[in-house]
Amino acid sequence: MSVLPSVFAASPSPQPSPRGGEGEIAAFLARQIAIFEAAHPRTLELAQASSAVWRGGVPMHWMGDWSSPVPLFAERAKEATLWDVDGHAYDDFCLGDTPSMFGHGREELQRAIADQALNGVGFMLPTVRSLRVGQLLTERFGLPLWQCATTASDANRAVIRWARAITKRRKILIIDGCYHGMVDDAFVVLKDGQATAKKGLIGQVTDLTQSTVVVPFNDLPAMSAALKRGEVACVLLEPVMTNCGMILPDEGYHQALRALCDETGTLLVYDETHTLSSGFGGYVREHGLRADILTVGKAIAGGVPAAVWGVSAEVAARMDAAQAEIGAGSSGIGTTLSGNALAIAGMEAMLTEVMTPEAYDYMQAGATYLVDGLREVIARQGVDWSVVHVGARAELVFASPTPRNAAEMRPHLEGALLPAFHLYLINKGVLIAPFHNMMLISPKTSYEATDRLVAAVEGFVKEYKALNI
Missing domain, CATH: 3.90.1150.10 (Aspartate Aminotransferase, domain 1)
Structure with a gap:
């Protein structure tokens, strides 16, 4: 272990102010x-x-x-x-x-990736492993039906599109200070109590505040007021905020949020990309919460680019109905690399041998x-x-x-x-x-x-x- 020398000697002093000096x-x-x-x-x-x-x-x-x-x-x-x-x-x-x-350099992941690489990494076809991974996701997280994406950004984008399609509502709701990947709709923050585009946002030509509602975390009155207008397709949030510092939910916050979503016909989407670290089934499963849709990225394939999103049976049926109504054509959802055989192999190894x-x-x-x-x-x-x-x-x-x-x-x-x-x-x-x-x-x-x-x-x-x- 390389330890470099300190430049200040320790000495007692009065308690400092974190913002001073x-x-x-x-x-x-x-x-x-x-x-x-x-x-x-x-x-x-x-x-x-x-x-x-x-x-x-x-x-x-x-x-x-x-x-x-x-x-x-x-x-x-x-x-x-x-x-x-x-x-x-x-x-x-x-x-x-x-x-x-x-952990880095996991041998279980190495073996799975090497085995799949020898037999091809992408076919745009399912494999026996993909069936097993779907079953493992259902067992682990509780939702019955799944889709793959390449990143959590892709997964969240797809979910937002589907939420709007099945609810026929234009707006989504996010939490001030959130981050859900490179999702345009989520780059809205509160400044002096008003929704505005996040500072530093590059090349955005659409006024995102017209289709994205933003409220503070743990603020149930603001959440209730926003949802009761009947304009919001889905609430997208982390169960614990992890991208603006880490902020815990108040006692009963998620239960009240679930009730509000049920009352107003709003889909509840949890992004477990970071909170996957909360327990074997992620934060949602470990804390007995009920998601309509769940997204997971980053660690699900051990760092091999991959993400997944799962839906309840009711949401899946509504997706089918919306697809039938829209008709055939390009959905604008998905990429060629999503669900490729290499990513699937990584997920299988992680779900069976590593994430125990x-x-x-x-x-x-x-x-x-x-x-x-x-x-x-x-x-x-x-x-x-x-x-x-x-x-x-x-x-x-x-x-x-x-x-x-x-x-x-x-x-x-x-x-x-x-x-x-x-x-x-x-x-x-x-x-x-x-x-x-x-x-x-x-x-x-x-x-x-x-x-x-x-x-x-x-x-x-x-x-x-x-x-x-």
């Missing part, structure tokens, strides 16, 4: 950048060369969203450890931002161990922070009590504190999700690695307090 934090960040650059000569060299062939220096622009001055160049990864080209090893609590949630009850038991126990450690640091160091936890996923929040919606969370995701924290962890040999403070436990994450993460967090807190902000 931006100048001091920026100076701290600058010193962390210097540490990174000194330790990563090969990474810097590759980043410069890469900028000549990739726009922004990376194959996909999100890869540039890390807090380091340039992204790490990964050399390899195994289980819950990643190595960069400069020879540093990292305890990986990001895990590709979920696709590798069950035993794996989830280990992950949840490991997450509890992590949460206990982080909360002990918070208490010991006297900072006004908190930890949010569901299943195998935890998040350190620079606020207490924990926010209940995106408007409360956003101020704690802004400024220099977040990137300073992330880069400090990188320099200590620890990776967490780059977009906020989410940490994921895999079945291959050791308790020793978790101890190192907790120690790094405490080291940061001490150095942060030493700034005397």
